[in-house]
Amino acid sequence: MTTGAAFDVNKVRGDFPLLKQQVNGNPLIYLDNGATSQKPQSVIDAIVRYYTTTNSNVHRGVHTLSQLATEDYEGARAKIRKFINAGEDREIIFTRNTTEGINLVAHSYARHNVGPGDDIIVSNMEHHSNIVPWQMLCEEKGANLRVVPIDDTGELLMDEYEKMLGPRTKLVSITHVSNALGTILPAAKIVQMAHAHGAAVLLDGAQAVPHMPVDMKELDCDFYAFSGHKLFGPTGIGILYGKAEFLEAMPPFMGGGDMIKSVTFEKTIYNDLPYKFEAGTPDIAGAIALGAAVDYVSNLGFDQITAHEEELLRYGTEALSSIAGVKLIGTAAHKAGILSFVMDKAHPHDIGTILDEQGIAIRTGHHCAQPVMQRFQIPATARASLAFYNTKEDIDALVKGIDRVLEVFS
Amino acid sequence: MSGLSELYQEILLEHNSKPHNFRKVEEASQTAEGFNPLCGDQITLYLKIVDGVIDDVGFQGVGCAISRASASMMTQSIKGQSIERAHEIFGAFHHMITEPGGELDLDTLGDLETLSGVNEYPTRIKCAILAWHTMKSALTGEADQITTE
Numbered sequence: 001m002t003t004g005a006a007f008d009v010n011k012v013r014g015d016f017p018l019l020k021q022q023v024n025g026n027p028l029i030y031l032d033n034g035a036t037s038q039k040p041q042s043v044i045d046a047i048v049r050y051y052t053t054t055n056s057n058v059h060r061g062v063h064t065l066s067q068l069a070t071e072d073y074e075g076a077r078a079k080i081r082k083f084i085n086a087g088e089d090r091e092i093i094f095t096r097n098t099t100e101g102i103n104l105v106a107h108s109y110a111r112h113n114v115g116p117g118d119d120i121i122v123s124n125m126e127h128h129s130n131i132v133p134w135q136m137l138c139e140e141k142g143a144n145l146r147v148v149p150i151d152d153t154g155e156l157l158m159d160e161y162e163k164m165l166g167p168r169t170k171l172v173s174i175t176h177v178s179n180a181l182g183t184i185l186p187a188a189k190i191v192q193m194a195h196a197h198g199a200a201v202l203l204d205g206a207q208a209v210p211h212m213p214v215d216m217k218e219l220d221c222d223f224y225a226f227s228g229h230k231l232f233g234p235t236g237i238g239i240l241y242g243k244a245e246f247l248e249a250m251p252p253f254m255g256g257g258d259m260i261k262s263v264t265f266e267k268t269i270y271n272d273l274p275y276k277f278e279a280g281t282p283d284i285a286g287a288i289a290l291g292a293a294v295d296y297v298s299n300l301g302f303d304q305i306t307a308h309e310e311e312l313l314r315y316g317t318e319a320l321s322s323i324a325g326v327k328l329i330g331t332a333a334h335k336a337g338i339l340s341f342v343m344d345k346a347h348p349h350d351i352g353t354i355l356d357e358q359g360i361a362i363r364t365g366h367h368c369a370q371p372v373m374q375r376f377q378i379p380a381t382a383r384a385s386l387a388f389y390n391t392k393e394d395i396d397a398l399v400k401g402i403d404r405v406l407e408v409f410s
Numbered sequence: 411m412s413g414l415s416e417l418y419q420e421i422l423l424e425h426n427s428k429p430h431n432f433r434k435v436e437e438a439s440q441t442a443e444g445f446n447p448l449c450g451d452q453i454t455l456y457l458k459i460v461d462g463v464i465d466d467v468g469f470q471g472v473g474c475a476i477s478r479a480s481a482s483m484m485t486q487s488i489k490g491q492s493i494e495r496a497h498e499i500f501g502a503f504h505h506m507i508t509e510p511g512g513e514l515d516l517d518t519l520g521d522l523e524t525l526s527g528v529n530e531y532p533t534r535i536k537c538a539i540l541a542w543h544t545m546k547s548a549l550t551g552e553a554d555q556i557t558t559e
Contacts (some may be wrong), residue, residue: 316548347474350418353534357414365449379450379472401502408418 007304013389015040015296020243026359029397033181034338034385035363036229037210039293043233046292050285058284059258059275073284075292077274083214083294086241089298092238093247094282098206099129101225101240102173104132104277105202108250109223110171113200116142116172121199122376123156123185125178125292129367130204134173148174150375153270154181154330162193169199174226176208180369180381181330182313182338184208191221198248206230210387211336213302222246228286232387233293237286247273254279258406305388309337312386315360323402329381337386340367343402345409348382354408355382355401362398415535416527418475425436425479430486435468440551444471444544446536451477455544464488464496476528483522493549500542507538509542 013019021028022272050072056065058073074089081089095101114120120134124147129147136146146169147240148161156174165172170196176187187208189329191201202223208214209226216224225247230236242250252259252270256279261269298307316339320326343351352364363383366373373379374379384398435456444453447448448505451473467485488496502518503525510529528538 347536349451349474349537351474353417353531354414370450371448379452408414409423 007202007300007308009308009389009391012300013391014096015042016389017044019389023359023361024357029358029360029394029400029401030363031384031386032166032363032391033210033230033387033390034207034367034383036235037232037387038389039232039234039289040296042296043289043292045287046289047234052290055285057281060329069284070207071371072291073282076287076294077264079291079294080239083298084209084239084241085217086130087217088178088244091241091244091247093214093242093274093277094287095123095225095231095238096236097227097238098127098204098225099238101223101238102129102202102204103133104240104253105173105223105225106279109200109246110134110137111141112251114138114141114143114170117168117376118143119146119164119166119168120144121146121148121161121164121169121174121194122171123174124371125154125156125181125183125372127179127204127329128370130173130175131371141230143170144168147371148150150183154178154183154332156183156185157192158186161187161190161304165193165199165225169197171200171202173202173204175204175206176214177205177211177336177338178330178369178372179207179338180340180367180372180383181332182207182340182385183330183332184212184334184336187221188219191219195220198388207336207338209235210307216241228290228293230297231290231293232284234286235291237283237290239290244273247277252279254277256280256356258282300388303349307359308388309386309390312390312392312395313339314336315392316384316386316398319395319399320402323399323406324404326402329376329378339384341383342378342381343404343409346405348380349404351382351405351410354405357400358397358400358401360397413527413530416485417531419524421521421524421528422475422479425482426475429469429478429481429482431468431489433468434470435466437472438468440548442544442548444540444547445484446473446477446540448536451537453477453481453541453544453547455481455541457548459493462494463492464490469541472534473540474534476479476525476534477537477540480525480538482541483525484541485546487520489524496545496549500546503542504539507535 018038054068056069077089077092081092146164149157186302194201200222203221204225205224209231222243224241229235259279329340349363365380438456439459440457443454452552453471456468467489502515
C-alpha cells in the first residue's frame with residue numbers, strides 16, 4: 001500500500017481481522033466507529049511484538065531491552081508529532097485518552113490561569129468530557145461557563161461566539177468535530193478569534209483525527225487532545241498536544257516517577273517536557289501501537305480516506321433522508337462520517353436492538369452529549385459512524401435494517 | 411429472527427403505542443422518579459394508596475418501547491392490589507427478567523410474561539426494570555429518584 005495508489009476498500013478491509021466475523025448469524029456491519037474503531041493487523045502485531053521481544057520499562061534501565069523499549073516509545077512520539085505537524089516531540093504528551101488530556105489542561109493550566117468572574121467558553125455540542133471538567137473548575141474558581149449556541153443544522157453560531165469573547169475570556173475549549181452530529185467546526189477561525197482576545201484554546205480532536213489531516217501549525221491552537229482508540233490504535237492511550245511555551249509554564253498534573261529530575265524531602269526538581277506530564281510507567285505497548293496506527297493511516301493517506309468517507313457520507317445521507325419516518329439530526333454543510341438519526345415510530349434503543357440482530361453495530365443514546373440532545377429536544381439518537389473501511393454495502397445493510405425496524409413498528 | 415419477534419410481541423407493541431394509565435394522578439399519595447442515565451429513559455410514577463391498597467396509578471415520561479410497555483403493563487397489574495401484593499408481583503417480575511431459565515410464577519405474572527423475552531437481551535433489562543424499581547421506591551419511600559445504573 002503506498003500513498004497515491006487507488007483506494008481499494010476490500011484490500012483495506014483485509015487488514016482488519018475483526019471485520020471478518022459474523023454477529024448474530026450475519027456478517028458484521030460495523031458502524032460504531034465514533035465510539036471506537038477497529039484495529040489493523042499491524043497495530044495488533046505491534047502490541048504482540050512489544051510484549052514478546054522488547055517488554056521492559058522505559059527511561060530507566062541501562063540494559064538493552066530497556067533501551068529498545070525507550071527507542072520504540074520515543075519513536076512513536078516522533079511519529080505522532082509528524083502526524084499532527086507539531087513543532088517538537090516534547091509537545092506531545094502521552095495520556096490515557098482525550099478525557100485525560102482535557103483534565104490535564106483543566107488542572108494544570110486553567111486552575112492557575114482562570115479566576116473569579118473569568119469566562120471559559122464551550123459549545124452546545126460538546127461531549128460531557130469537555131463540559132464537566134470546566135464545570136468543576138468554574139465552581140472551584142467562581143468562574144463562568146459560557147456556551148456558544150448552535151443552529152438547527154448543528155452549525156456553531158459564530159456571531160454569538162464573537163459576542164461572547166471579551167477580556168474575561170481565559171479559555172475556549174471546543175470540539176473540532178461533533179461526536180453526536182458530525183459537524184466539522186471552523187477550528188482555525190475559532191482559534192484566531194480567541195487569540196485576538198488573549199484567550200487560550202483547547203480543541204477536542206477525538207472525532208477529527210480519524211477523518212482528516214490535522215495540522216497544529218495551521219490550527220495554531222494551544223492544546224489539542226485526542227484518543228488512540230478512535231484512530232485505529234489501542235484503548236488506554238491518548239495524546240495531548242500543547243505548545244511548548246504553555247507546557248513549560250504549567251505545573252505538573254500528577255506527581256510520581258519519571259516526572260522528576262531529583263527528589264529530596266526538601267525540594268523536588270521536575271523533569272523536562274514531555275516527561276513532566278508523564279508520571280509513572282506509561283502504556284508503553286499502547287504508545288508503540290498508536291505509532292503503528294499512525295503509520296497505517298499515513299500510508300493510506302488522507303486524500304484517499306477523506307474522498308472515500310465523503311462519498312459514503314453523501315450516499316448515506318441521501319439513503320437515510322429518503323426513508324419516510326427517518327429524520328437526520330445534524331445536517332451541517334461540513335460533516336465528518338456521522339449519520340445521527342431518529343425515527344417517528346421507534347426509539348433509538350429499539351432501533352439498536354433490531355439492527356444488532358442483523359449484525360449491524362451502531363450507537364444509540366445521548367452519546368455523552370446530553371446538552372445537544374436537549375437542544376434538539378430529543379432523548380437520544382441512533383448514530384451510524386463511518387470509517388474508511390466502511391462500504392456502500394454497509395450503508396445498504398443499514399437501510400435494510402431500518403426497513404426491518406419499520407416492519408416491527410408498523 | 412425468533413429472538414426479535416419474541417421480544418417485540420404484538421402485545422408489547424400495543425402497550426408501547428397506546429400505553430395504559432399514561433397520565434398524572436392528581437391525588438397521588440406517592441410519587442417517584444426513575445431515570446436510566448445511560449439511555450435517557452425517564453419515568454415519573456404516581457400512586458394513590460388508600461388503606462394499603464393501590465387505588466390509582468399513572469405514569470409519564472419518555473423511553474423506548476420496552477420501558478414504556480413494561481411501565482404500562484405494570485400499572486395494569488398493580489392497580490387495585492395491596493402493597494404487599496405489589497411487592498410480590500415485583501419479585502416475580504424481577505426474577506423473570508434477571509434469571510433466564512428460571513421457573514416463572516405465571517399466576518402472579520399474568521400478561522407480564524410477554525416481557526420474558528427481554529432476559530435474552532442483557533442490554534435491555536434496565537429498560538424493562540426501570541418502572542418497577544421506581545414503583546418500589548415509591549412504595550418504600552427510600553429515594554426520590556432512582557436510577558438503573
